[in-house]
Amino acid sequence: MGSATRVAPFDGTYREVLDLLQEARDLAASPQALSGGNVHANDHRAAPRFPVSVVRLEASCEALRVTSRLTHCLAWVMVHKAIQAGELSPDAAYDPENRLSGGSVCLAMGGEGNPRLPRRLRHLLGASRALYVRLARLDARMSSVAAGA
Numbered sequence: 790m791g792s793a794t795r796v797a798p799f800d801g802t803y804r805e806v807l808d809l810l811q812e813a814r815d816l817a818a819s820p821q822a823l824s825g826g827n828v829h830a831n832d833h834r835a836a837p838r839f840p841v842s843v844v845r846l847e848a849s850c851e852a853l854r855v856t857s858r859l860t861h862c863l864a865w866v867m868v869h870k871a872i873q874a875g876e877l878s879p880d881a882a883y884d885p886e887n888r889l890s891g892g893s894v895c896l897a898m899g900g901e902g903n904p905r906l907p908r909r910l911r912h913l914l915g916a917s918r919a920l921y922v923r924l925a926r927l928d929a930r931m932s933s934v935a936a937g938a
Contacts, residue, residue, distance in 0.1 A: 810859050810863070817852065847905065852910060
């Protein structure tokens with residue numbers, strides 16, 4: 790065989806989590822990113838007007854949901870990368886503390902469809918939820934395989 794680069798199964802997912810974390814960081818660092826200031830002009834027709842403070846509170850709560858989802862995803866992927874690298878035993882994947890957690894917050898639909906929230910935040914909400922759902926399915930599948938063994 791040659792000196793081909795070995796691609797680990799979780800490398801792409803790891804990169805996806807890091808990219809979403811970077812996007813979330815950039816959003817939080819941008820001026821007025823979570824103030825609702827970049828809501829489309831047409832969006833106010835679809836929903837009643839709310840005070841800016843309410844929109845900021847909604848955006849802050851949903852930004853925390855994104856952070857929670859991505860943190861849980863990153864922790865889960867890091868455990869599986871460590872298993873793959875031989876740093877943890879394969880059985881470590883089934884330890885409760887290494888399972889994907891945070892389901893009550895992370896699986897809940899948040900502000901993805903809330904027109905008062907900035908478009909970039911809604912995008913991050915959708916992308917982070919899709920990633921979390923994918924990993925939750927994989928975690929459940931691995932758990933059911935282990936239970937059957």
